[in-house]
Amino acid sequence: MRFLPPALADAQRSLSAVPYLEVTLSQRRAGVARAAFQRLYSGGEPAGPHAAALAGDGSLLRARIAGGQLYYQRVPSPGPGAPFASWTPLTSAQQSVALAALGSQVLLAYVAADGSVAVRESQDYGASFGAAVAVLPSAAGARHLALALKGGEALLAYASPSQVAVVRRTGGSWGSLSAWPHSLGSISGLACHYGGDYDLLVTGEEASGRAGVWTVVFGDGYRQASGTWSPLREVQRADAGSGVSFAAPCLSAPDLYRLAFVESYSGSQPYARLQLSHLAPDIDFADNWWREPLPSDITGSYGVAMASAPGVLWLSSTDGVWRADLSAAVLDVSGSVLALEMEEVPWGGRLRLQLVDDAALSGPNGPLQPGAEVAVSLGYLTADGPLASPAPRHWLTAVEVRSEGGRRMATLEAVSAWGLLGAWRARRQFAWAAGERNVFAILSFLWARAGIPFTTVSYSQAAVDLRPAFTVQPGQSGLEAVRRLLAMVPDVVLLSQNYALLKHPLDTETPVYTYGNDHPVLAAVARRSPPVANRVQVYGQGAFAEAFLWEDVDRSGERLLQVHDLNVASAAQAADRALWEARRLRLSLVSEEVTVPTNCAQELYDVVTVTEPSLGLTAARRRVLSIRTSYDARRGLYRQRLGLGAP
């Protein structure tokens, strides 16, 4: 159950409390602002290596290489109509250029005409640069460069045809090289950003010809020991011979880590298309859980460079500049709410809202657009003022505006995070070999693909220990994949604000709330229905086990559920699986439904006690299996119907 302030607890137990709802809308997904890019510049510069950074004074710094010449640009007030076409030739250069900025400090690195790597530094937001310092000899074979700055330290990363190495500058002196311990057949691009460690993004091909986008961390003591390298972690891959390759990666962190790279296809209908992604919220770079890359209509094999400040993200190519506002203003529509229906059920959930509308809300550019995030908090006016508890987030799927008798009303339909997961479909084969990843890690990956952060309130040992052979077929939905995966463990998933949470529902769980005494039960229904099955047979790899719901077998005869899973490889695993399946069958049975004044903090799968003499319940332990919250301002209605089952 969510945190319940005492004053709110007192109010919700009172039959005369005044409802208080907070409802806001924003252009976000799981709290992450949508990056809607506006193109500010279209020029005629030739394609080629390029870089960008945003200085501490807001200047947009851009660099590009064309015809063996390095060009530089500083736009102090970037925006519509800014002089993005004005370039200053600096020196001769080839192959690659990189920029990094932190406060007034700016570093510019490039591969010089002789193949060496030079770095120039500015201390005035990129307005002027000192002399070039040769950091790497031509023998290093640098083809791709990336720079990162942290207070008092700089890091230059470079890629030779098949290796990545870094060199740090501390106390004004460049140190010795640290080459990564990995091996790729070829490297097509490199990006770097400092986020507690030096976080790198690499594109290229393995020696086998398999193309990929990988992250790798050069440690600075946050998630990776200082001076050491993490494993290569896959973001995207394409098998050898598929005609798909990756290049031109870039990385930035205006709000959370965002990346882009170019995916090229050389088959029929060839393309070179920018793909954009971001980490799931509150996830570290080292965890590598990225949202499904989103294709962009920005094309070209050199991709874009990213430059950012808090709340704003810039994309730059040699001939284009784009800007996205990431502030995603939150619009409070609490005062316009006429009615609300919110349903929280396993594997689903939806929200229906009726608002008093004005043209500003539902107009073509208004905030009532499909995809907008709806945050609802349920509350009451309390002795401590209005208090509310945040319910799971929803995302608009439909907006209907009705005009009647001169009055406009908007009806909003929205889905929960389960809806976002169901809308995500695998656009390629995802496969994990037995032993490769545990169930929790695969679940995290799948939820992240839909942009939802995944964590736990509790978990079974199986969710950690079981590392199954598992695949998601192309075209399969995330919801289907998660259902299949959860079938292997005794855990369930519930939603809380932006998060999906794993929970191990134990039948010994302590009740967290009481209905029927202080918190009145307004109506109650008892239901008797048989489970879908009452006998479970599990067939594994040479293993077999059974479990029964004997009380139901005796009552209504045998109904069989058979499970075939080659991941079950021992009698003990089969027995566990059979017990979990039987428990799942029990958990799916709603035995009572009670109507109560809204409990603002109630969550799915909580264990509560219920006293309702009409049903013969006295402090009966029950698990909450569904929550349907209704609010109607016109009828003064503010209630919940709770579906209850065995704990």
Place this chain on the structure above:
Amino acid sequence: MELVKGVVRGFDSASYRATVQLAGSLAVWLEGVPVARNIPAAQVTVGRGCVVLFFDEANPRDAVVLAVYE
């Protein structure tokens, strides 16, 4: 059980397993899919269409290439 269309992208006659590009997966292929032993190895050639039967849709090892064609 599910039948899925694919294209053979590789075959190891020793283990009698194939690498298959399932319909809908442009860039990534499924490795190590068992091939029905009644299909002669010489017939399992790269580029041929194939039919894969998944006994368990979520487990790539619990599948078999039933037929190759074209």
